[in-house]
Amino acid sequence: NIIIGTQINHAVGIAYARKLKGADDVVITFIGEGGTSHGEFHEGMNFGAILGVPMVVVVQNNQWAVSTPRSNTTKAETIAQKAIAYGMPGIQVDGNDVFAMYAAVKEAAGRARRGEGPALIEALTYRLGAHTTSDNPSLYRNEEETAEWLERDPLKRFRIYLEGKGLWDAEKEEALKQELNDYVNAVFKNVEAKGAVNPEEIFKYTYEKMTPELEKQYASLKAYLEEEVK
Known part of the structure; x- marks a missing residue:
């Protein structure tokens, strides 16, 4: 949804419907840190907490709302602490750590399934590339900072972990790349064949x-x- 923030309200509605039906479902929705300054975010979080819906809100704090730095979008020290005002738990996690994110989401989803209501997870990360094809990040941020965050790339970190455990190697990497390239090319050919x-x-x-x-x-x-x- 291109209207920033409204996905929180959508998630609340879906989660409430599943709760009314007695389903064992959890709704997970994602938003950027800039989006948490929009009114729709507040409305959805407040309503979701009041209704006790099974929802997990993951805030991708990538430090930039297009060209606006996080420091110019909120005076809160963390995004996670915003959860306190809504009466729900909030946690700040290394968003580039696969295992940390898995543990945080598993815990939040578990409590939601137990009927304990929604939770907020702030995933600390960084937007390495441009926001859109018309964006030029070099005009408003220090690319040295970008280079530092590149070393924390979650795919790179997870690959190193798997290689250390003997679960991954260069041969498997190339095989996966080839498999994915073949899949994408096949999809493109199928679409192009339709005219x-x-x-x-x-x-x-x-x-x-x-x-x-x-x-x-x-x-x-x-x-x-x-x-x-x-």
């Missing part, structure tokens, strides 16, 4: 009948595509 998609497909399934605004947008796109063909 071009009718632009109307973008508009026709949102409503039973296109709204006047959608009809205008569709007509505009159709005219543009016809002009491109010329």
Whole structure:
């Protein structure tokens, strides 16, 4: 969902529905640290705590909300401590540590299944790349800091651990890469074989009948595509 923060409300609704049905389910939702400053985050966290829903909120604290540093988005010392105000547990975890994250989520999910309500996990990490293809991080942050965090890359750390245990090696690494490349290429070939998609497909399934605004947008796109063909 591109509307920042509203996924918390969606998660609360889904979790509450599962609770009412007596299902043994836990809803896990993710948000960035910048999103915790949005009103929707507060509404969802407050409502979820009041209803005691089986929900785990994982905040990916990657230090940057696009080009805004974490220090400019909240005065709270940690994101985890925000949970206190909602009456739920909050924990700060090394988000680049696979085992630490597993343990934190397992604990939070377990208490949610026991009917003890939601919890918040702050996963400390770092956004190594650009926020979007139009973003240039070098304009607003120190790339030396990025290089330091690169050494903490969770995939690299986990690979070193597995190799130390004799569970992984270069041969397995290459075999996995080849398997994944083959899979991606096969999917692309399958999609390309289906041919071009009718632009109307973008508009026709949102409503039973296109709204006047959608009809205008569709007509505009159709005219543009016809002009491109010329």
